Amino acid sequence: MGLVYLRELNxxxxFAIWKIEETTEELLARLQLDEREKAKLESLSKGKRTLHWLATRVLLRYLLKTEEYIACPSDANGKPYLPDYPFKISLTHSFDYAGVLMSTQGECGIDLEIVKDKVLRIKEKFMKPTELAFxxxxNVEQLYACWCAKEAVYKLQGNKGVSFLxxxxxxxxxxxxQGVMTLMLRKDRKTQSFQVYYEKFQDYMLGYVVAGS
Structure with missing residues (x-):
């Protein structure tokens, strides 16, 4: 696995992004898994899903600077957390890359997507007419920046029932x-404002957000 991007926002x-070049066996050799995690791994379809899951766990060890076991369960909504560390985390992956965002500032979210023209066919499914107007x-890259921003905020708020549209x-x-946008989230009759950062990374788009930033 090769570290291709490491950035300290403050x-x-x-956050960090790694290019996955190892086999499943090579990644497993760098991890210690408990029985629950072994069962989770067995439940995944082989191939990319397994590599993505393993790569994010190896990357967590890199960022936390430890080779020891790290507990990283998910809550009832599938949001991962670290019970033994003070960091809030968010995980992402796309094709040959895996990414981890961690913060002691507050809840956070990150999303990485490969940029393809297919987004033009689904833009009305996640963007309002008022959003498409700008x-x-x-612009395919701008549409992906918007998708990554919404996905990042979705992860931040806990993978709960929120509609992108x-x-x-x-x-x-x-x-x-590379830039920043303002996203308004209406949930539970309240409206919150988030500053979401985005940037082009090779053939990918990256979006990330931290509560309170």
Whole structure:
């Protein structure tokens, strides 16, 4: 596994992305798994899903600077957490890459997606007409930045029943290869504002957010 990107956003928050080049056996050799995790691994379809799951756990050990066992269960909504560390975490993966975001500042979310034209076919499923109005010339990268932002906030708030289309609204922004946007989340009759950062990474788009930032 090769570290391709490590960024410290501040003293409390950092994320890393790794390119997965190892086999399942090579990744397993770097981990200690309990019985629950072994069962989880067995339940995954072989191939990329297994590699993604293993790679995020190896990456956690890198960021926490330990080769010891790290408990990383998921709650009832599938949101991972670290019961033995003060960090909030978020995991992501796409094709040959895996990513981890961790913060002591607050809940966080990260999403990595490979950029493809297929997003043009589904844009109305996750973007309101008012949001599509500021997309510049069907800019595929800008649409992916919006998708990653909504996915990142979805993960931050706990993978709970929130609609990208109905409950999230992105305010107009000028797309650049790296920037920030404002996302409004309406949930439980309350509206929250999030500053979501995005950036182009090779052939991928990356979005990340930390509560209170």
């Amino acid at each position: 003293s409390e928050t950092k 997309i510049q010339d069907n 109905e409950d999230m609204s992105i305010l107009p922004f000028q797309y650049k290869p």
